[in-house]
Amino acid sequence: MMANFTVALKELKDLLGDRLETSPSVRQHHAHDESFHQPAMPEAVAFPKSTSEVSEIAHICMRHHMPMLPFGTGTAMEGGVNAIHGGLSIDMSLMNKILSVSAEDMDCVVQAGVTRKQLNEYIRDRGVFFPIDPGADASIGGMAATRASGTNAVRYGTMREAVLSLTVVLADGKIVKTSSRARKSAAGYDLTRLFVGSEGTLCIICEITLRLHAVPEAISAAVCSFSSLKDAIDTVIETIQMGVPVARIELLDAVAIEAVNQFSHTDYPLLPHLFLEFHGTQQWVAEQAEIVKELSSEHQGGDFQWAFNTEERNALWQARHDLAYAARARRPNARIYSTDVCVPLSRLADCILETVVDITGTGFSMPIVGHVGDGNFHVVAAVDPSNAEELKVIDAFHDRLIRRALSVGGTCTGEHGIGQGKKSYLQEELPAGVDIMKIIKGSLDPDNLMNPGKVIDIE
Known part of the structure; x- marks a missing residue:
């Protein structure tokens, strides 16, 4: 462990007490998500209870150049929580309060650790519900960070449409509220949309104001x-x-x-x-x-x-x-390698049918499932991460699938995010956009401490 990390951990211990964990079992739990990416353990795991504590944690980490990795429930699919450069995993599970609900305004404010099922259970008697359903009982903060969607997106949209405002902590500990509760606003740059989908690389999401919908008759x-x-x-x-x-x-x-x-x-x-x-x-x-x-x-x-x-x-x-778990159950020692391209609706049939032919050529049995109402589909492979030849075949298939999607005006990721595995495809999909992303990242996180190694590479 680096010396400055040792000093940082002492200061974090003074701040959090027994809510700073350094045991191998807790660190291992926070070393991976549901993906096939190689686990990478943080030096410690912090469990803050408030936005102000998150701010103090960020101050300490910045002083000692310690990477910060926000952690929700660990149900993502692109290795976004893996501590590939070490550092501090910041587990938001104790920030699980529903702060306010306004059925009249059809919105609510929640802390980042609230899960979608917890929220819907809390509001189920008020005539409103939160529709974004990625399958797993993910945390709202994690869903905002990855711009999650799921089965209801064809009618209700994704987290991009669901989030009205955020309270975030930047790398230097500054607390920023991105917008008001108003349903629309032309007040300056759209900071909310900047941070939704940033995958922990620009900020730590602490509070979220969400749009709710009326429960159907x-x-x-x-x-x-x-x-x-x-x-x-x-x-x-x-x-x-x-x-x-x-x-x-x-x-x-x-x-x-x-x-x-x-x-x-x-x-x-x-x-x-x-x-x-x-x-x-x-x-x-x-x-x-x-x-x-x-x-x-x-x-x-x-x-x-x-x-x-x-x-x-x-x-x-x-x-x-449960399809991902069903696919993994057929190979109990495997990990999930899930793809998630999205294409214009007019090219959906061609893209899926060409993918079926491609799957046949790999020799693997891989299910296809999709939120096809918005052109998004997944090929779910259960792979042995320790088998280099197997990974080589699936990597090559994945590469062809993404290039097929990009060639018809699609995207490399409809909902899982970039994480570790799709950085090169993001560069191909949005070359000038990545240049702008790097400028933004450099401005908000000049020391590259916020979830380093994810989404874009900073030299």
Whole structure:
């Protein structure tokens, strides 16, 4: 351990007491997320309880040139929490207070450690809900940092739309509030959007003001199988192009369905499926469903299997959300290598079908699943990180997939973020943009202490 880190840890211990952990087990827990990236342990883990404590932590770390790595729940997919340059992991789990809820204004203010399920349980009797659903019970701070989205994004948007304002701590300990609670503002630069998606490289997110939505009068969910992947995708494209405000529309190919059946003990036919959900009034939900049923029947879709009550709907979506774990369960010693390209809707079918052919050539069985209503899909590989040949094959496949997406005007990441693994693709996708990002990073974090080695490389 570097000498200046030793001094920093003493000062942090004086500040936090037993809320500074240096035990190997706690450090190891904070050395990785759900991805395949090699774990890297921090020197210590801090558990602050307030924004002012985070500010004091940042002051100490900056004085001693100690890297700072914000940590939410560790459910991200790009190695964004791994301490590849050592330093201090700042676990926000004790900052878990819901500070205010205004059902009248349809917004709330929460600390960064509040999880999405915790928030929705707290507000469920107030006629509002928070719709962003990445699957895992992620922290709101982590979701803002990675610009998360998920199954509801096709109707409700992503964290980019959900966040009204942030309170953040910069590398020098300065506390900054980015905006007011107003639904719109033209007051200066949009600092909120700057920090949403910054993956801990510009600041530590401490408080978030969120946009809430009215709980729909009626919700119904359905599953529909198709004889071919193209028929399922074409149904999605026509649904969106017709302006049907479907709340969720998820694609699972036959390989994904097989994994879901094995893991979640379901018995769906081994065919491509769409998982759908409709929100609105009773009449409007029925009309939406009828439109989508007609479209699916034109593309050889099977009968809708309905899930009307809350328990059935939750079971349906839990099976979908557990796909990554289902893929890993087929290879218990493997880690998840999950891709997340996003392409314009008109190129979705071509991109997915070309990817299916590419998967066949790898010799691996990899499920395809996607939030296809907004052109975002994942190929989920379970790989052994210690097997160099295996990683070489999957890395090459991943490279081809991203370049395929970029060639049609898509992006290398629809929702997982850049983290460690996609920095070169970000450079290719937004070359001039990366230059601007480096200028911003250099201005706000001149010593490169905020989650170094992620998103962009600073020499």
